[in-house]
Amino acid sequence: MQKTYTRPSWEVSTSQERGMETLFVKQFVDSGLGNSSYLIASKVTGAAMVIDPQRDVDKYLQTAEWLGLKLTHSLETHLHADFVSGSLELAHLLEKINPFQIGASSKAALQYPHQSLWEGERLALGELSIRVIETPGHTPEHVSYAVYEEGADAPGALFTGGSLIVGGAGRSDLLGEEYAVSLAEAQFHSLHNKLLKLPDEVTVYPTHGAGSFCITPAGKERVTTIGQERRTNPLVQINSKQEFVKRALMGLSTYPTYYRHMRRMNQEARPALEGVPALPALDPYEFQKQFQQGAVIIDVRPAREFIARHIPNSYCIPLATPLASWAGWVVPFGTPIILVADLFDEIEEATRQLIRIGYDDLRGYLAGGLEYWEKADLPIFSWHQVSASKLRQWLRRDSDAPFLLDVRQNNKWLQGHIEGARHVETGTLSQVANTLVPRDRPVVVHCARGNRSTVALSILEQKGFQNLFALEDGIASWSQAGYEIVQGEQ
Numbered sequence: 001m002q003k004t005y006t007r008p009s010w011e012v013s014t015s016q017e018r019g020m021e022t023l024f025v026k027q028f029v030d031s032g033l034g035n036s037s038y039l040i041a042s043k044v045t046g047a048a049m050v051i052d053p054q055r056d057v058d059k060y061l062q063t064a065e066w067l068g069l070k071l072t073h074s075l076e077t078h079l080h081a082d083f084v085s086g087s088l089e090l091a092h093l094l095e096k097i098n099p100f101q102i103g104a105s106s107k108a109a110l111q112y113p114h115q116s117l118w119e120g121e122r123l124a125l126g127e128l129s130i131r132v133i134e135t136p137g138h139t140p141e142h143v144s145y146a147v148y149e150e151g152a153d154a155p156g157a158l159f160t161g162g163s164l165i166v167g168g169a170g171r172s173d174l175l176g177e178e179y180a181v182s183l184a185e186a187q188f189h190s191l192h193n194k195l196l197k198l199p200d201e202v203t204v205y206p207t208h209g210a211g212s213f214c215i216t217p218a219g220k221e222r223v224t225t226i227g228q229e230r231r232t233n234p235l236v237q238i239n240s241k242q243e244f245v246k247r248a249l250m251g252l253s254t255y256p257t258y259y260r261h262m263r264r265m266n267q268e269a270r271p272a273l274e275g276v277p278a279l280p281a282l283d284p285y286e287f288q289k290q291f292q293q294g295a296v297i298i299d300v301r302p303a304r305e306f307i308a309r310h311i312p313n314s315y316c317i318p319l320a321t322p323l324a325s326w327a328g329w330v331v332p333f334g335t336p337i338i339l340v341a342d343l344f345d346e347i348e349e350a351t352r353q354l355i356r357i358g359y360d361d362l363r364g365y366l367a368g369g370l371e372y373w374e375k376a377d378l379p380i381f382s383w384h385q386v387s388a389s390k391l392r393q394w395l396r397r398d399s400d401a402p403f404l405l406d407v408r409q410n411n412k413w414l415q416g417h418i419e420g421a422r423h424v425e426t427g428t429l430s431q432v433a434n435t436l437v438p439r440d441r442p443v444v445v446h447c448a449r450g451n452r453s454t455v456a457l458s459i460l461e462q463k464g465f466q467n468l469f470a471l472e473d474g475i476a477s478w479s480q481a482g483y484e485i486v487q488g489e490q
Contacts, residue, residue, distance in 0.1 A: 022150075070098060137172055144158060160207075204225055273355060298327060298338075301341060316457070317455055317458075321452065387472050426453075
């Protein structure tokens with residue numbers, strides 16, 4: 001398998017140094033999950049901490065080593081619903097080198113050694129001081145961390161996790177509808193009676209941001225200030241608790257099914273991974289044997305390549321879809337997984353994305369990719385693509401018009417869709433495919449541009465649908481051609 005460089009998602013990172021002369025902040029952005037984690041340090045002493053680390057912790061260790069920093073703590077803002085924390089990984093690797101502690105809310109009920117943190121408690125970061133602020137709402141145990149320079153009355157930086165974010169707030173319905181209203185009320189209190197009491201110039205570093213299913217609608221920026229949010233954040237500007245709750249719970253998107261497992265995983269003790277796993281290469285016959293014994297095939301190649309040729313009954317989830325969110329939506333949690341890719345670095349990036357969400361039973365990857373599979377004379381399937389112009393002509397024919405399936409998120413469907421299409425979100429297709437989709441007609445599936453629709457086509461293939469087509473370049477090609485788009489429900 002060819003080895004070439006594929007940019008890991010965590011490399012999308014920036015250094016933020018706003019307003020505090022002695023605080024260093026390195027932001028690591030995972031655009032796939034829509035999250036940021038932070039390495040913070042005293043520029044004076046080199047003492048350092050990580051806030052809301054992901055599970056592949058080598059990026060924090062390498063950065064700290066390169067900068068000559070000493071990591072002493074990993075701090076959690078809350079029990080994450082969308083990824084497995086890397087705090088235990090850091091503790092396992094660093095406790096042998098220097099004293100190291102995991103800090104988390106006293107209400108998080110962690111089942112492994114940690115420092116329980118309470119409202120108003122202070123932690124030392126060299127000459128800097130970090131104050132714990134209880135900010136429930138996104139989750140019941142949520143805390144934020146305010147960083148003070150020596151002798152300062154007000155903080156210069158605030159790490160808000162999923163509480164205050166750019167342009168919104170962390171959603172409060174992830175623990176179930178029965179908790180949504182009370183948590184939204186708590187969120188209102190946390191914002192108005194705590195965080196918004198801080199000065200306008202305080203820099204705000206959220207964990208959740210654009211691309212995360214954990215948030216209410218937000219902008220693309222990932223760092224903000226208290227003043228900016230006071231001026232521009234629609235939720236912040238609501239002074240009525242009742243109206244806040246109504247707005248906070250309005251129009252929320254569905255979210256991946258793996259979320260229901262993350263809170264428990266982040267509470268429980270578990271063995272350390274000892275780094276990003278190196279998966280074994282499987283020859284085609286070993287690969288086929290794993291599949292026959294129950295492993296799920298995830299093919300991370302680009303959608304066009306998968307459409308042209310793929311192993312029957314495999315999932316197409318391109319890395320950029322992103323893989324983590326969509327594997328966690330359609331592949332049952334705990335299922336063993338085997339991977340198909342063109343490039344070795346894609347296997348490593350896929351491994352990172354999957355362990356971040358707790359998909360640890362990774363059995364290996366197909367050595368040599370599809371080329372070796374075909375040389376072994378093993379079966380290959382393909383689908384067809386149809387252009388926007390041909391689909392338009394096809395839909396006008398009464399005799400053999402296809403069934404058109406739109407698998408985008410509900411809010412995108414309401415903004416505009418092709419007349420006559422049926423709608424179901426990709427994440428729920430598996431539950432409704434047999435009753436919604438006809439077997440006696442060609443089926444054309446589309447999303448916005450083509451990645452999610454291949455996930456949906458994978459599901460249909462596994463359920464025995466055969467006459468499958470993908471709309472080339474999704475509804476974007478239909479719209480760019482100037483064809484009619486209708487709005488609202490249908």
